[in-house]
Amino acid sequence: MPSLLPHPRIGSISTELAWRVLALVDLYRLLVPLVLGVLYLSISPAPVGQANPTLFTITLVAYFVYAVLSIVSLKRRWPEIAVQTFVSVCVDIVAISLLAYASGGMKSGLATLLVLPVGAAGFIVRQELAYLFAAMATLGILTQQGFTSFAEGGEMGDFASAGILGALLFVVVMGVGPLARGLRESEERVRQSEVDVANLAELNQFIVQHLRESILVVDANDNIRLINESAAQLLKGGPVAEGTPLGEVSPRLLYLLHTWRRHSYDWQQSSIALPSADGGGLMQPHFVSLGRDGKGPTLIFLEDTSLIAERVQQSKLAALGRLSASIAHELRNPVGAMSHAAQLLAEAPHLTEQERRLTSIITNNAARVSAIIDNVLQLSRRDSTRQERIELNAWLREFLDEFRLTTQTSEETLVFVPPEHDLDVRVDPSHLQQLLWNLCENALKYGRSENSNAPIEIRTGRITTTDRPFLEVLDRGPGIDAADTERIFEPFFTSGKGGTGLGLFIARELAQCNRAVLLYEPRPGGGSIFRVVFADPQRWEV
Numbered sequence: 075m076p077s078l079l080p081h082p083r084i085g086s087i088s089t090e091l092a093w094r095v096l097a098l099v100d101l102y103r104l105l106v107p108l109v110l111g112v113l114y115l116s117i118s119p120a121p122v123g124q125a126n127p128t129l130f131t132i133t134l135v136a137y138f139v140y141a142v143l144s145i146v147s148l149k150r151r152w153p154e155i156a157v158q159t160f161v162s163v164c165v166d167i168v169a170i171s172l173l174a175y176a177s178g179g180m181k182s183g184l185a186t187l188l189v190l191p192v193g194a195a196g197f198i199v200r201q202e203l204a205y206l207f208a209a210m211a212t213l214g215i216l217t218q219q220g221f222t223s224f225a226e227g228g229e230m231g232d233f234a235s236a237g238i239l240g241a242l243l244f245v246v247v248m249g250v251g252p253l254a255r256g257l258r259e260s261e262e263r264v265r266q267s268e269v270d271v272a273n274l275a276e277l278n279q280f281i282v283q284h285l286r287e288s289i290l291v292v293d294a295n296d297n298i299r300l301i302n303e304s305a306a307q308l309l310k311g312g313p314v315a316e317g318t319p320l321g322e323v324s325p326r327l328l329y330l331l332h333t334w335r336r337h338s339y340d341w342q343q344s345s346i347a348l349p350s351a352d353g354g355g356l357m358q359p360h361f362v363s364l365g366r367d368g369k370g371p372t373l374i375f376l377e378d379t380s381l382i383a384e385r386v387q388q389s390k391l392a393a394l395g396r397l398s399a400s401i402a403h404e405l406r407n408p409v410g411a412m413s414h415a416a417q418l419l420a421e422a423p424h425l426t427e428q429e430r431r432l433t434s435i436i437t438n439n440a441a442r443v444s445a446i447i448d449n450v451l452q453l454s455r456r457d458s459t460r461q462e463r464i465e466l467n468a469w470l471r472e473f474l475d476e477f478r479l480t481t482q483t484s485e486e487t488l489v490f491v492p493p494e495h496d497l498d499v500r501v502d503p504s505h506l507q508q509l510l511w512n513l514c515e516n517a518l519k520y521g522r523s524e525n526s527n528a529p530i531e532i533r534t535g536r537i538t539t540t541d542r543p544f545l546e547v548l549d550r551g552p553g554i555d556a557a558d559t560e561r562i563f564e565p566f567f568t569s570g571k572g573g574t575g576l577g578l579f580i581a582r583e584l585a586q587c588n589r590a591v592l593l594y595e596p597r598p599g600g601g602s603i604f605r606v607v608f609a610d611p612q613r614w615e616v
Contacts, residue, residue, distance in 0.1 A: 091261060092155055092198045093148065099162065099194045100144045106187060107138035110173065122177040122184065125226065130176035137169040159198050163207045166191040171214040179222030180232040185215045185239055192243050196250030197257070204247045212240030288357070288376035294369060296320045296328060305376050308357055324348070327359060331372065334361045405443070413440035460504075461588060466497040466534055466543060466608075473507060474532065477514055488514065489529045497534055497543045499608040505584040509592070512577040513547045513604050521549025521602060528601075543608045550601040559594060 111134055114120045123130030147158060167188060174184040188211045196204040219236045223229075282289065288305035292298055298318050306314040309324045321328045326348045348357060360375040416436040419425075425433070474490055477483065517530045528550035536543055554562060561567045565579045578592075585592040589609035597603045 089155070091257070093151065095194055095197050096155065096159060096162070097148050099191055100141055100148060102190055103141040103144065103162075103166070104138065106170075107134045107141070110134060110184075111138075122173070122182055125178045125222070126176040130173060133169055133172040133176065137165070137173075140165055140169075155198065159195055160203075163191055163195050164210070167207075167211050167214040171218040174215070175218040175222055178226070179219050180215075180235040180239075185218070185236070188215070188239075189243060189246055193246040193250050196247050197254040201247070201251040204251065205244070208240075208243040208247045211243050212236075215239055288378065290374050290376070291364070291371055292320050292331070292374065293371050294365075296331070298323065299371065305374075308376050308378065327374070330359055331361060331374070335369070335372075409440055409443050413437060413444070416440060460502050461500050462503060463498060463500050464503060466499045466545065467492045468496075469503065469506075470532060470534065470545075473510060477511065481515075481518065483518065487518075487529055488532070490532045493533075493535050497536070499543050501588045501590065501608060502584075505588055509581045509584045509606065510545070510547070512581045516577060517547055517549045517551070517602075517604075521551035523551055526550055537607060545606040545608070547604045548597055548601065550597070550599075553596055553600060553602050554594065559596075562594060563592070 110122055114123045114130065114134075120127075123134075144158075144162065147153070170184060170187045173187075174180070174182055177184055192204070192207050192211050195207050199207075215236045216233070219232055223232065282300065282302050285302055285304065288302065288308050290298055290301035290305045290309075296319060298314060298320055299316060301309075301314050301316070303313075306312065309327065314323055320331070330348070348359070358377045360377065362373040362375070363369075364371040364373055413436075416433050420430065420433045420437070470490060470492075474488060478485065478488060514530070514532075521530060522528070531546075531548040533546045533548065534544065535546075558567075563578050563582045565576055567579075582592040585606055591607045593605045593607065595603050595605070
């Protein structure tokens, strides 16, 4: 059976319109008894209800009570709108027909009150059901007129008036049908446009928030109207609410904005760098006016210059690595010959003590140069990365067994503290072994105080904010001076005796080859923490 409700493609706004129309009809239903009651009680002789006052009064009260009860059902929207419309129109037809009969039939003119309820129903239900309502109303009008003529001997012209009114009801329904369809289609187009605009706004917001570029928009009063996550992290290190004054977030950026607005030269040349919120990098703002006069909203791009500097540095180091590899290859043979000659000289039977000391110096320094050459050659081979997906904790247990056996280190000296859950990482195992070997050797050499037996700890886990897996080497040694913390990863920098200054540099380079990061931070209570933060293995899975 076809539905008598509006066409299914009419959306929720059309349904809302139907409920509003039904509410207006109920308001009309409240006013009709009130107005008729006032006419009946205030005018003598009464223009209505004179034919049957008792029936008129009872019908008037019942009609008003029904209208009041309909308010509750309309607010709860129960039962459904089709049922409420059908019941309400039926009540209207019966009530108004009885009121017309009690007032003398068509001569009272009360039957015309059916035009509005029947016409309004055409906005809510399908036209077939609206024609049914018109037919029922016409039948009710003719029936009450028949009873009136039988009881009071009415004139035949009253039947003609009843027929004309019935025809008028059909004409109203015919006119309301196309109007209702046009109104529904218009509202559907408006609703679809609103949905499209809302979806587009959400899409724009999503794109802006997840851009790698850091952007924000400030209005003419220097209040932030739009800012993405990247810009908020650079400026404040956390979320920034829309509407916040720019001066509260970054006074320096506000000063640069005012300086740019006061001058007419190119915005790219007018901006200078300012430090980020964490002090770990520099950013360069670029300003673009969104208004024609240059005094309205302004779009600000924040360029992280530390990333650019890092890329330039990496390019320099890569070129240095290739050059050093070539030089190291040429030095290996002469150094080997020097070392071999020194060993042969040390075996001579008639060397003095001073000659033996000089021979030892040659041998030791030749070994040191060989170690430097080996480290430099490792730099030239770091591009050959073969990443695998490994379970970090299981791999660490095998590594520590080999490291303890090779260096004759006890389990009490080098302790592994695994987490409760497995950790999958994507890394080149040979790179990870060399990186961790360097960190553990440094911890054994420099991370243990003479008066302390605190063990060196190896820990794994996940970063709380990003869920990226990490590996830590912790010690309770003297730590690193604050002035040297930025230099420990530089090539050939060393604060200890006998070191080449390439261990930590190579470790960081190997980490970067595997999209990981090697960081240092002082350990609370004394000591050092070297942390390797791996990339998300799911993100880099091919």
